[in-house]
Amino acid sequence: MKASETAIVMIEFQNEFCKEGGRLYDVVKSELARQNTLANAVKLQREARAKGCLIVMVPFVFDEEYAGFWKPEGIVGNAASSGAFRPGAWGTEIIDELKPAAGDVAVHGKATLCGFNGTNLEMILRGAGIRNCVLSGFLTNVCVESTARTAYDKGYRVIIAKDACAALSQEQQEYPEKCIFPLLGSVMTVSEALANMEAEPSRAKPKAA
Amino acid sequence: MKASETAIVMIEFQNEFCKEGGRLYDVVKSELARQNTLANAVKLQREARAKGCLIVMVPFVFDEEYAGFWKPEGIVGNAASSGAFRPGAWGTEIIDELKPAAGDVAVHGKATLCGFNGTNLEMILRGAGIRNCVLSGFLTNVCVESTARTAYDKGYRVIIAKDACAALSQEQQEYPEKCIFPLLGSVMTVSEALANMEAEPSRAKPKAA
Amino acid sequence: MKASETAIVMIEFQNEFCKEGGRLYDVVKSELARQNTLANAVKLQREARAKGCLIVMVPFVFDEEYAGFWKPEGIVGNAASSGAFRPGAWGTEIIDELKPAAGDVAVHGKATLCGFNGTNLEMILRGAGIRNCVLSGFLTNVCVESTARTAYDKGYRVIIAKDACAALSQEQQEYPEKCIFPLLGSVMTVSEALANMEAEPSRAKPKAA
Amino acid sequence: MKASETAIVMIEFQNEFCKEGGRLYDVVKSELARQNTLANAVKLQREARAKGCLIVMVPFVFDEEYAGFWKPEGIVGNAASSGAFRPGAWGTEIIDELKPAAGDVAVHGKATLCGFNGTNLEMILRGAGIRNCVLSGFLTNVCVESTARTAYDKGYRVIIAKDACAALSQEQQEYPEKCIFPLLGSVMTVSEALANMEAEPSRAKPKAA
Numbered sequence: 002m003k004a005s006e007t008a009i010v011m012i013e014f015q016n017e018f019c020k021e022g023g024r025l026y027d028v029v030k031s032e033l034a035r036q037n038t039l040a041n042a043v044k045l046q047r048e049a050r051a052k053g054c055l056i057v058m059v060p061f062v063f064d065e066e067y068a069g070f071w072k073p074e075g076i077v078g079n080a081a082s083s084g085a086f087r088p089g090a091w092g093t094e095i096i097d098e099l100k101p102a103a104g105d106v107a108v109h110g111k112a113t114l115c116g117f118n119g120t121n122l123e124m125i126l127r128g129a130g131i132r133n134c135v136l137s138g139f140l141t142n143v144c145v146e147s148t149a150r151t152a153y154d155k156g157y158r159v160i161i162a163k164d165a166c167a168a169l170s171q172e173q174q175e176y177p178e179k180c181i182f183p184l185l186g187s188v189m190t191v192s193e194a195l196a197n198m199e200a201e202p203s204r205a206k207p208k209a210a
Numbered sequence: 211m212k213a214s215e216t217a218i219v220m221i222e223f224q225n226e227f228c229k230e231g232g233r234l235y236d237v238v239k240s241e242l243a244r245q246n247t248l249a250n251a252v253k254l255q256r257e258a259r260a261k262g263c264l265i266v267m268v269p270f271v272f273d274e275e276y277a278g279f280w281k282p283e284g285i286v287g288n289a290a291s292s293g294a295f296r297p298g299a300w301g302t303e304i305i306d307e308l309k310p311a312a313g314d315v316a317v318h319g320k321a322t323l324c325g326f327n328g329t330n331l332e333m334i335l336r337g338a339g340i341r342n343c344v345l346s347g348f349l350t351n352v353c354v355e356s357t358a359r360t361a362y363d364k365g366y367r368v369i370i371a372k373d374a375c376a377a378l379s380q381e382q383q384e385y386p387e388k389c390i391f392p393l394l395g396s397v398m399t400v401s402e403a404l405a406n407m408e409a410e411p412s413r414a415k416p417k418a419a
Numbered sequence: 420m421k422a423s424e425t426a427i428v429m430i431e432f433q434n435e436f437c438k439e440g441g442r443l444y445d446v447v448k449s450e451l452a453r454q455n456t457l458a459n460a461v462k463l464q465r466e467a468r469a470k471g472c473l474i475v476m477v478p479f480v481f482d483e484e485y486a487g488f489w490k491p492e493g494i495v496g497n498a499a500s501s502g503a504f505r506p507g508a509w510g511t512e513i514i515d516e517l518k519p520a521a522g523d524v525a526v527h528g529k530a531t532l533c534g535f536n537g538t539n540l541e542m543i544l545r546g547a548g549i550r551n552c553v554l555s556g557f558l559t560n561v562c563v564e565s566t567a568r569t570a571y572d573k574g575y576r577v578i579i580a581k582d583a584c585a586a587l588s589q590e591q592q593e594y595p596e597k598c599i600f601p602l603l604g605s606v607m608t609v610s611e612a613l614a615n616m617e618a619e620p621s622r623a624k625p626k627a628a
Numbered sequence: 629m630k631a632s633e634t635a636i637v638m639i640e641f642q643n644e645f646c647k648e649g650g651r652l653y654d655v656v657k658s659e660l661a662r663q664n665t666l667a668n669a670v671k672l673q674r675e676a677r678a679k680g681c682l683i684v685m686v687p688f689v690f691d692e693e694y695a696g697f698w699k700p701e702g703i704v705g706n707a708a709s710s711g712a713f714r715p716g717a718w719g720t721e722i723i724d725e726l727k728p729a730a731g732d733v734a735v736h737g738k739a740t741l742c743g744f745n746g747t748n749l750e751m752i753l754r755g756a757g758i759r760n761c762v763l764s765g766f767l768t769n770v771c772v773e774s775t776a777r778t779a780y781d782k783g784y785r786v787i788i789a790k791d792a793c794a795a796l797s798q799e800q801q802e803y804p805e806k807c808i809f810p811l812l813g814s815v816m817t818v819s820e821a822l823a824n825m826e827a828e829p830s831r832a833k834p835k836a837a
Contacts, residue, residue, distance in 0.1 A: 064524070070473075070546060070547045070548075073365070073546075074367065074394075075368075075393050075395060076393040076394070109527035109528045110527045110528050110538060110539035110542075112539065113362070113542070114359060115359065115360070115363050118360075118363040118364070119363075119538070119539040119541065119542040120528065120537070120539070121527075121528035121530065121537040121538070124528075124530065124531070124536070124537040124783070127782070128491075128783060142389065142390065143390075143393065150323055150324065150356045150359065151324065151360075153322070153323065154322035154324050154327040154356070155327070155754070156754045156755060158283065159284075173389055176385050180351065180382055180385070181351065181352075183284075184284050184285040184352065185283075185284050185285070186283060186284060273733070279682075279755060279756045279757075282755075315691070318736035318748075319736045319748035319751075321748065322751070327751070328747070328748040328750065329737060329746070329748070330736075330737035330739065330746040330747070332746065333574070333737075333739060333740070333745070333746040336573070336574045337574060337700075365542070365546060491783070492785065492812075493780060493786075493810075493811050493812050493813060494811040494812070531780070532780065532781050533777065533778065533781050536778075536781040537781075560807065560808065561808075561811065565777045565781070568741060568742065568774045569742070569745075569778075571702060571741065572740035572741050572742050572745040572746075572774070573745070574700070576701065577702075594803050598769065598803070599769065599770075601702075602702050602703040602770065603701075603702050603703070604701060604702060
């Protein structure tokens, strides 16, 4: 993989999931510990950025403004009624360790499972000439998997950075690693993914950088 | 569920999967037998049509015409290189027991996992005023699940008709039934889904009918 | 049109276009005056909101963060290189007269011509059960028209509120009014559009309201 | 433009528009004659194919199967109720002079204005690694323009082959040539477009070729 054609897609690394006091922290904390997810994510972001990959943060935000008329069923409905992921709230912020740096981008509009649905993710990937998506984040078998399935269907090469993900349980982490992701592309550790990336530090940086 | 707002979305009920001699029959035949998938699908199609639901057949077709330049990785690449699902071939035909009748529709363009990707499925559902999608077909945890995830993200109410589906194994059937589909909507048997449908035989029929 | 099924889609009512000092004000100011666009837009927003329509503001924002690697040709490229529509800038703000009130929504992600491309507009319309789109804003024959064409193709009923729009010239305003919009739906004045709306003040309001 | 990254997108070159007896022939025949559209389209298809461009035919088809429940307003509704573009009908066939050859592709599912909406056009372009879209066909200011606007928003480089198009009148041909297409990309004659294409006869050909 050439770094200049590779995006590190980091899904929902927000306080809500990652930090004591986040509304969804309790349901993932044992897997965060078992996988060492946050340290791996930090390593992935920092080293991939240095190699010239595009870093794409994909936060979930459930706007108060449409919380009044849109009543989704299922898991998004549960998240909405829990009060999680409200705009401007602490829980919705990307965690300090992974805050976007100059040249990184953050996707707007994710309010369902797939990171492409209702967002500018595709425009960002296309604008930057990306062909490879390295996926990480929460939950492995829900939003990460939905985004991976769509990325595959859109023709991107899909790599799952498995130890920078977390699910509700080891079983829910391992089922897609074994049965789904190999149908779409590759499953790697963060170290393996980084080792497969050809550095190209010449990526055009934003004017602001 | 009102029948007039309900589509029965039947994914890849083609000879390739369903019939002796189909290129993918061997991998699903034990689950077809265990679940009695085809008989349940026939019952679902016939009784839902009689109640006034829209029947939407979603075949997979891998056009020779782009087989030359498009080389997908993963499961679609495997299907493509196996020679399955070629246009006009016997294996690609919808099985005789489920051939579309007047008033049913067939989706064009499915060549990846999700039935919405690159197809007219959404246009059909929207044109017909559909709010509920009852999903069935192959493979439970691959194309059926990708289509279910997207339908959910698009705001449709999702119902999985579990015994009109098949996967490669009982484990791969039961994992999404237990861990994924309940996040998106409901899992029902064909009989339960039919019992939940309010008949409305007044659906406008095509002029040709 | 029932107000509960109607969205007032207001495209790029930002200082950049509407106010002395905006980077694009000079190119539209004669048409703003001829059409009395801003006063009409204010009347449309206020009276449609009172009747129970959904107010949807659609600002254009050209993120610095991808201005470094995405170099669009054509009109968006020109806007980008002019420095217009940068996040947080005064020019990018929605004008004071039309600031969203409780219950209104603002679309995220518009960075090209069509308001649906790369944004959460469709998710908002679908979530709110909208069937009719009343379109207004800038430029009549560019972003308003692209959004109208897509809304039509997606099956929405399209109404152009012609005197709440502006183009670069009277000719460019009148050509689509005469040759394009009638192929898609209806062309009305703000007063006519309001007269056609059936009030339904019972629209569920957001919790915050 | 490298030929290997260029698609010749040919919209609705069907008997309905192009031939005596077609339901829509009368409305375009004077512009067909004035522009010499068909001879130019034949030259474009033949010479671009020889240089290694991808030829993409985009026919409109209005399925009887959903003609019963989908009642679009506007121009598509008019086309539908006229009986034009029915599947299998002579009027719907691509004209003999432009029939796809081995290696060419035909898009499925176009039933609205934009060639990307509800079709596999994007999958085809992406699968083939296309960056430049040379657009031609009917009507210049309706379906060709809607497809051009979307192609632009998706990040393709847009070239209009103006003398391989036709509209209802010279005015409707010239307005978008002057006011819209230059915002999106380039307007060229067929000869100019061909002169700008760098031949690369090495395009991978389908197995069938």
